[in-house]
Amino acid sequence: MALYSAAAAVLAGLERGEGGLKSLVYNSGFPHVRQLYALVSETLRYASVLEKLLDGAALLQAEKKLAPQLAKVLVYDLLFGQGLKCGGRWKALARRHRARLEAELARMKVRHKVSRNEDLLAPEKAVNTAGEWARAGWAPCAGSSGGLCLTCPAPAASQVPRYVRVNTLKTCVDDVIDFFKRQGYAYLGKAASVEELKTLSGKEFLLDLHLPELLVFPSQTDLHDNLLYTSGHIILQDKASCLPAFLLGAVAGSHVIDACAAPGNKTSHLAAILKNKGQIFAFDVDPKRIATMNTLLTRAGVTGCQLAQQDFLTVDPRDPKYSSVTHILLDPSCSGSGMVTRGPGEEAPLSAERLQALAGFQRRVLNHALRFPALQRLVYSTCSLHQEENEHVVQAVLQEWGSAFRLVTAFPSWPCRGLAAFSGAESCLRASPAETLTHGFFVAVLERCKEGAAAPSSLPAAAKENPQPGEGTEPGATPKKRKKKKQKMK
Template identity: 35%
Template sequence: MVRPPRPPPPPKDKKHPKRRMNSKKAVERSAYFARREAAWVLRQVLQGDARRRATASIKSLVYGPSVRNKKATFALVCQTLKYLPLMKDVLTRTKLLTCKWKKQEELIFVTAYDVLFGRDIAMTGDVEKFLMRHKDALQAALAQLCSTQKFKHVEDLLLKNQNPVISKPRYVRVNTLKMDVESAIQEIGKTNKVAKDDMVPDMLVLPSGVDLHDHPLVKNGSMFLQGKASSMVAVALCPKPGWKVLDGCAAPGNKTIHLAALMKGKGNIIACELHEERVKVLQDTIRRSGAPNVDIVHGDFLDIDTRDPLFAKVRAILLDPSCSGSGISAERLDHLLPSFSKGHDVDAATSQRAKKLAAFQRKALAHALSFPEVERVVYSTCSIYQTENEDVIKSVLPLATSLNFELATPFPRWPRRGLPVFEGCKYSQSQAEHVLRTDPREDMEGFFIALFVRKKSINSSGKMIRRNIGESSSCSTPKNHRKRKRVMMYPFCRMLRMWSYQALARQIPTER
């Protein structure tokens, strides 16, 4: 992935080492690089949107390490996306977007917005100078567009082209590995109105629009900006201190470190992530949190050999696999994207992409249930589609029942439960009441949570046992464990995986 250009360091002056550029030059230089960083972010989200593929959200791209001038870049990206149809219309009328500039069209869009509606500052750079030479033509095209659409003022035209703004409270989760909740309330309460959440014990609720990205407690990992529904997932799993826990698809790591906090830093969490770039994000999240009990595995969750001593004693699994992200479109600012305004998401729930995601999700959930010592498995998505939620659970229920699992009810007081699609299922008539949904409008995020708990049985001697598959071996020693981390991270056993899924295929109906 090509990174946005970064500003070079200011020239050193031996006679005056603390001399700074004058304010005008500093503003001009800052704006120059903010436009290029905004163009880079714009290209990522527009390309992903055009391919209808999940990509990093606008916020995650802007607030990632690649972007220096975060506030200016974020504002430019959002404003350009708000008026992108208008900007395209103006540029089409002026015929300025020729082949020469087509490869830099995102920078053209960003700069054209700045030329027409941005701050009155000097423009440096080839693209800026080119558009400034044609500023009169751009303004004339904008006036013509106002006349055509029968608006007297440009401001009225801008209001017409705006997408609806979705406001939501600001949620922040206290990292209890570093700070207690009461101390966090006192510190945040100095500048903002703050309240405790009624469901998640370590979560605080602040007014909409509060920006905490640069807050010292967020930067040092004492607090994490995480949505309420996202934070409910780890609480639903409820791992005990001292357990061995597996996070199957861990990056960016917010749920992983929440598990560590709930376990009070005791026991062991194995955080599995396939993609190298996301592993780096996961490492950074764990480092900032100060979690002492997390080991990272760089590999495919589906390739884990459940009989490997490193994983044989796993007692709880959090599975938050790749999904459509349809439940967090507001948080991702997807309402600013072209596909949203065109209404392309009408049939997204039944698209080929959703079906492929659901197929992967079924395999991942079946694999999670197959670990010999696992007692609790949470399956969650940030999707609102039945295809990725209830349909996945229903298809895996036969396997879960054969392994002595049943659906439990996380957050019993939560009012929104699953869709009534389990009727007629021979395993249960009321499974929909066990699974949990959050609503994108009412709860600001659309999440789905299902909790599987392995039932216990009593043997002839009266001892409580669990019904497991296969024989488990003892955990590796710390010395062996460290050696594994230095080399790869676990052996792959594709033959076992093939055998498991051939058996699974006879129980789970395939998609048609």
């Protein structure tokens, strides 16, 4: 499109010192000078952010023939402007790189703890000292002029320690500590700060400061062949992934649903918290993951868990079987953008459509979970960095349910909070390699406000179109009947 070429030419002219912005725009020969002026000024306003996005997404390396000025203009319009208003090669280029650019932008916002694009420009949010950069998880970059680069993440995987959850169904923390000591490990006591976890080396280990049954080893520690692991006495589980069961607050004897459960680390944690007393209903759609889960739960000594290969959206909240379910753990499929074990090159491509589809599923499944009549408390979690899968999902669903459910502050002393996407989002928590030495993670804790408050403030279209007998005030359409297989854990 001529507008983009003209804007790129003006930017190039500015860089070569051929004139000021106004004169270059007026002398460009482009007929719509206002439009051109606006696009160039906005691109310049976002210049430093755009440079970092281009670097992070390696756009210029991938598109060798694309001039940097044109790349900036296109990426500006794609991410911050009106969206690309052109077809042909620019549209194809945008399609190829959009997901990567959006992921880079999402990461940048997480690092800066901002929710709006404009906040990346605010001077008070500018992260420009070495200390702040390091704290935010971004590493010095030899290639950037200032020696530091927003788009180069620190080697996150090697920052994250090896976390070991003691399986209290089979053993206790003291016995596991003694076992490791006998194996030549040095126990340093309970950590006083997250910083202390970074200092671990060799065969040292600590008790975690936040979670009582979590031991922390240096990141290179491999315990997959360790007898405690192979016998199910310990579970190798990232600290962030231990938060949902811990924060759910179910007690022994509770009836709990784990809605998207496989491969079952959180289910086995739930079972340990329940001391195998009560009932866990676990669902997953994936037969292979269910098979793995069966092995894992058996090895962990989990009993009292009904594991079903079933789409959770088809589970009927009115089934008397679930009438005592007071707690639900909802850890649905997500983009996985917070998983640090994937290097930048290995990241699965995430298109805008896929992100939207995931967010749509997450909203549906959260809405569905809130329909269980005895539900008191629910934990929603993802290992995604995207606000679309996190704060936005929680906000949208809470809005639908009006005053029936509220967010409670999850782990008040946890240092990293939800992004300010809506008032109260700081009640949610986030986790990241840089700030909490964990995978990137999101948790929201929802509680029912008062007994019997089951009516959402506004009904989604599907519910309005298909009111259900006796359920007219609830969101969601009638679950479709699908084939299900059930397995009882012994």
